Amino acid sequence: MSARLHAGVGESYGEVLEFDPDFRYLAQGVDVRLRADDRLGRFHDRGGRFEVRTVDLDSLDEIASGSDLTLVATGKGGLASLFPLDAERTVYTEPQRQLLMVTLQGPDHSDETWGYRSAGGTHSVFNLHADFGEAWIGPYLHKDVGPSWSFRGFAKPDSPWVERFDTATDAHSARQAVVDLYREYFPKDAVEVEQLRVIEQDPHSWLRGAVTPTVRRGVGRTAGGHVVAAIGDTAISFDPVAGQGAQNTVVQVAALVAAVRDHVGDFTEQWLSAQFEKHWEARGHGAAETTRLFSNGKDYDGITAQIDELREVARAHKREVKVGLNGFIIARDTEKEARETLREIVAKANRPAVEGFRNAVKQAGSSTGDGKGMWADSSFEDLVQYNDGFARS
Numbered sequence: 363m364s365a366r367l368h369a370g371v372g373e374s375y376g377e378v379l380e381f382d383p384d385f386r387y388l389a390q391g392v393d394v395r396l397r398a399d400d401r402l403g404r405f406h407d408r409g410g411r412f413e414v415r416t417v418d419l420d421s422l423d424e425i426a427s428g429s430d431l432t433l434v435a436t437g438k439g440g441l442a443s444l445f446p447l448d449a450e451r452t453v454y455t456e457p458q459r460q461l462l463m464v465t466l467q468g469p470d471h472s473d474e475t476w477g478y479r480s481a482g483g484t485h486s487v488f489n490l491h492a493d494f495g496e497a498w499i500g501p502y503l504h505k506d507v508g509p510s511w512s513f514r515g516f517a518k519p520d521s522p523w524v525e526r527f528d529t530a531t532d533a534h535s536a537r538q539a540v541v542d543l544y545r546e547y548f549p550k551d552a553v554e555v556e557q558l559r560v561i562e563q564d565p566h567s568w569l570r571g572a573v574t575p576t577v578r579r580g581v582g583r584t585a586g587g588h589v590v591a592a593i594g595d596t597a598i599s600f601d602p603v604a605g606q607g608a609q610n611t612v613v614q615v616a617a618l619v620a621a622v623r624d625h626v627g628d629f630t631e632q633w634l635s636a637q638f639e640k641h642w643e644a645r646g647h648g649a650a651e652t653t654r655l656f657s658n659g660k661d662y663d664g665i666t667a668q669i670d671e672l673r674e675v676a677r678a679h680k681r682e683v684k685v686g687l688n689g690f691i692i693a694r695d696t697e698k699e700a701r702e703t704l705r706e707i708v709a710k711a712n713r714p715a716v717e718g719f720r721n722a723v724k725q726a727g728s729s730t731g732d733g734k735g736m737w738a739d740s741s742f743e744d745l746v747q748y749n750d751g752f753a754r755s
Contacts, residue, residue, distance in 0.1 A: 364479040368547065369492040370714045378492075378712065382480035390471070390501035391512050394608075399505075417441070419585060426588035431622070431629045434582075435594045435611070444582030445592045451642075451650070457572035458601050459495065460517040462527040464536040464568040466558035467510045471501045476554060489548045493714070494521040497543060499555070506563050513540050513558075516602075527570055533560045536568035575601045577650060580638025581631050591634045593618070598646050606649040614641045643679050 367379035402412055417425070419440055426432040434441050469475040476487050486500035495517040502512035517523035526543055530536035537560050544555040561567045576599045580592050594611035621637050622629075651672075669685050676683045692707075694700040 363486045363488055364476065365488040365490070366479075366548075367490045367492065369712050371493070374712065374714050376712075382485070390503055392503045393465075393505040395505045396503070419444070422590065423584035423586045423588060426584050426590050427586055432588070432590045433593050433618075434590050434596050435592075436596060442578065442596060444584065444590060445578040445580070445596065446582070448577045448579055451577035451647075452575070453650075454575045454601075457519070457574050459519070460524045460527050460570075460572045461602055462515040462517070462530055462536065462539065462568075462570050463513065464530075464533065464540060465502055465504055465510055465512050465561060465564070466537055466540075466567075467504070467507045467561050468558040469511075469554065471509050476551075479551075487551060489551065491523075491547060492712075494518055494523045494547070497540075497548065504561060504564070504567075507561055510561065511558055515540070515543065530568065530570045533565060533568045536570065573599055573602055575599060575650065577646075579635075580641075581634045583631070589629065589631045589634065591618075591629075591638070597638065598642075598650060600649065606652060610645060610649050613645045617641055617644070647675075 363385070364382045365380065366377055368376065369378050370376055405412060415421075417436075422432070422434070422441060422444075434444070476485060479485070479487060486498060489497045491497075495515060498514045499511055500514075502510045504510040515523070515527065517527050523543065526539050530539045537558065540558075541552070541555055544552040578592060578597055580597050582590055582592065584590060593614055595607055597614070598610060600606040600610070617640065618637055621640075625633065627633075672683060672685065692700045692703050694703060
């Protein structure tokens with residue numbers, strides 16, 4: 363991976379940090395439709411019937427009336443309304459970022475592509491802007507064209523990137539939004555990005571939207587009173603940045619299949635609710651907390667309180683957790699010299715970048731359950747994250 367951190371706008375804009383870690387392995391994204399085709403083939407071979415049609419509340423009631431067990435894996439068509447919101451488990455009330463994704467074809471996956479970023483090439487290209495969001499391009503295996511490139515962009519709320527992402531209405535305009543983004547904010551990479559082309563045979567190669575992390579009750583009833591169970595994002599929707607959605611679904615379904623094999627009798631509301639609670643305790647809760655429990659900007663007492671809260675929840679479920687903190691030390695011969703260095707770092711801070719970060723995290727914090735979030739008590743000095751490139755030498 364080749365990463366660059368940028369900050370500021372106009373005359374204050376600059377690249378403030380770069381790093382090119384070598385993870386000593388190669389990886390690429392794989393089109394989920396390739397895997398789905400394999401799974402559907404196996405399903406057919408076992409005698410399964412696969413139908414493609416629109417399902418609304420009325421047709422779901424019909425399906426459930428003729429089935430022993432009905433699982434709902436989409437919230438579209440009003441289906442999510444069958445599963446009440448779990449207010450105690452839902453932390454956020456609005457999306458934390460806007461998303462744009464598009465798969466494009468172009469240069470091959472060789473050392474020369476993106477090779478100017480670091481020696482050897484063959485890596486993902488990651489650009490972060492402290493004020494506006496993140497942009498990532500990495501190798502991808504597409505179902506039609508094979509080796510290709512996937513762009514994933516996250517825009518902070520109210521940043522100009524949101525407006526740029528909103529211009530995407532199809533694959534062509536999504537590509538143009540990406541090209542324009544790099545031309546304006548990451549011009550060093552623009553020439554390579556301009557070589558990326560739309561995959562004409564795939565109109566579904568792009569996606570734009572936003573997700574409010576939400577937890578719902580795992581069981582609902584149709585208008586006719588038939589019990590249905592929620593799986594995947596219908597039950598627990600995650601912020602995309604955490605990368606928890608698909609894996610959480612796989613774990614939930616695997617556990618449910620194992621439980622169904624050993625079950626005797628009807629799939630009642632009580633039984634299905636118990637299975638969802640088991641999943642929440644074993645996996646769902648931990649996955650949902652992954653992003654929320656990320657600590658930054660708190661003092662020792664604040665971090666201690668957060669760790670105590672986490673361990674209290676773990677003990678209630680007879681579990682133990684280990685906690686790791688990532689600290690940065692200013693090493694000098696005396697404490698006085700260390701504090702003087704800290705004051706120098708703060709004095710040289712990129713103020714627009716720090717203020718942009720402050721505004722973004724305050725907005726995010728206001729949408730959390732406690733209305734504060736992680737950085738509510740942080741001063742300007744606390745937010746000068748010299749490890750994140752806010753300080754200038």
